[in-house]
Amino acid sequence: MDVRALVFDVFGTVVDWRSGVAREVARLLPDVDDPHELADDWRGRYQPSMEEVRSGRRPWTILDVLHRESLDALLAERGLDPPDTVRAELVLAWHRLDPWPDAVEGLTRLKARFTIGPMSNGNVALLVDMAKRAGLPWDVVLGAEVARHYKPDPGAYDSAPALLALRPEQVGMVAAHVDDLVAARARGLTTFYVHRPDEFGGRVVPPATDPDAALTVSSFTELADLL
Amino acid sequence: MDVRALVFDVFGTVVDWRSGVAREVARLLPDVDDPHELADDWRGRYQPSMEEVRSGRRPWTILDVLHRESLDALLAERGLDPPDTVRAELVLAWHRLDPWPDAVEGLTRLKARFTIGPMSNGNVALLVDMAKRAGLPWDVVLGAEVARHYKPDPGAYDSAPALLALRPEQVGMVAAHVDDLVAARARGLTTFYVHRPDEFGGRVVPPATDPDAALTVSSFTELADLL
CATH class of the missing domain: 1.10.150.240 (Putative phosphatase; domain 2)
Incomplete structure (x- = not known):
């Protein structure tokens, strides 16, 4: 990789x-x-x-x-x-959403080695407000509003390597949703699955792994350990 | 203000x-x-x-x-x-350009109170590489490539309030070039002039003040003091 x-x-x-x-x-x-x-x-x-x-x-x-x-x-x-x-x-x-307990520490560690940014359907002001409140240390804010395409449209994923001047496989997409990773892989991105069992309050439990992802982890700190 | x-x-x-x-x-x-x-x-x-x-x-x-x-x-x-x-x-x-000596400290202090980002004609990869190397603590990367307009075209300046969901006057444009500030004011932005006498190695000395700017300062730390 x-x-x-x-x-x-x-x-x-x-x-x-x-x-x-x-x-x-x-x-x-x-x-x-x-x-x-x-x-x-x-x-x-x-x-x-x-x-x-x-x-x-x-x-x-x-x-x-x-x-x-x-x-x-x-x-x-x-x-x-x-x-x-x-x-x-x-x-x-x-x-004004709170990060999962591992998020700020994991992102801070990952930032030392990688360029990090959101690839979200949230608009830029939403993502900036959230990051400043929660201390999310993004290098750059990417996503739907910058690309003018909502995920899972290809244009959303394509905007990340284009704006960062990287090849698609040099960009890793990190998500707790398999459908997001399927769409990212279709555009050539490397994918990392994070298992977040509490997202839906137990009503829906997401799969434990995505076998097609480069890695499956249970937290951003585990992702930082492995990368 | x-x-x-x-x-x-x-x-x-x-x-x-x-x-x-x-x-x-x-x-x-x-x-x-x-x-x-x-x-x-x-x-x-x-x-x-x-x-x-x-x-x-x-x-x-x-x-x-x-x-x-x-x-x-x-x-x-x-x-x-x-x-x-x-x-x-x-x-x-x-x-790989080095920041002026006051830039990182000034930006870090300003970031505690304001959303901060570049509004540059540099492309996103250039600005991200520069920020990671120099420790520029941007909240968001704005500018020509995101707006798809080079300054001083109006579309460049207009993109900042649009993406940050602010009114134009709620966005302060900070620059060492009066022509940049003239164009920003024409789009309703508040302007701050920084006197950088060494930019051209003494061949050209920029004016000491921009009388139409909200403030003229000689460093980002002075800007942080005044704001």
Whole structure:
């Protein structure tokens, strides 16, 4: 392997979106009985909202806007009508997610040897806010907004070697989702699978390994040990 | 002022391009009598090369490619014919420039309070390589390649507030060149002038102040003190 840069899926791989969104729902919508269930519902609308853009049915639209639209729909279905300021704060929940316990230490160690950056469907402002709050030591912020393509469209993955002036196999894609790695491999990237069993709060347990990945690890610190 | 992010011109403002390029010329082309003069000649071809792109006469082309073409032309004019590997290494001189003495400390202090990133005509790989070598603690890498517009085209400056989800005046442009700040102000950015009297080795002395900038400083540490 001649990997020079590592790019990371973020939601679920670097940060625990479910706990973070539920925490902000509990704070901002105290009447909601089950904040985790609302977080799951909101997240369930994520892929369909991006599919509108991927399919070309709507022009490029950043994730903050898609999150707001999904939130408005979800609230309407539940007969909830918080003011605009509360809705705007809720959208910022996705900017304020906590990293998994190994993430900052692992990234800091990996940064000494590799260029590191997010390869996320989150928009740049979301990723920068998250990184500054959580101390994620990115060298560069890549991803959907820079590429103007949502994963798993090829244009998202292709943007990393193009912008970093590397060959595709010199870029390692790190993700807790096999479908993300399948799409990255199809573009020639080297892939690393991180098993994150708690992403969905135990409702869905991801596979223990991705046999087609160069490595399967259970944390970023293990990835740093092995690389 | 409600500035939330600071974006920085790089060549001349953050790093000393003339000394760094001359150092690499002396190392790689030991027969050249005056490496600083060659650095000046190379840099003199910078604006004309970008103007080909800005004018639309050629499609988007990253700075590494423009640097290589300018180098090939200047070597040919001087009857120099180093091998391809030496030419490629010389182009990487621009990835290996040293920061001015106050830059890392100043940026590190400013990063505690602001989102910081380069707003340079350098390509992303150049800026990432430079930052990792020199310890420039950028939060995000912005600039010409991300915007696909070379400064001083409006699209370059507009990309910073757009990607950071800020209003133009919430973005501060920091530069040692008044023309860069004039163009940034025209797009609504707040501007900060840094006086770098040594950029051109004393051949050209830039003005002591930019009276239209929000502040004029002589170092990034002074900027951190004042902000």
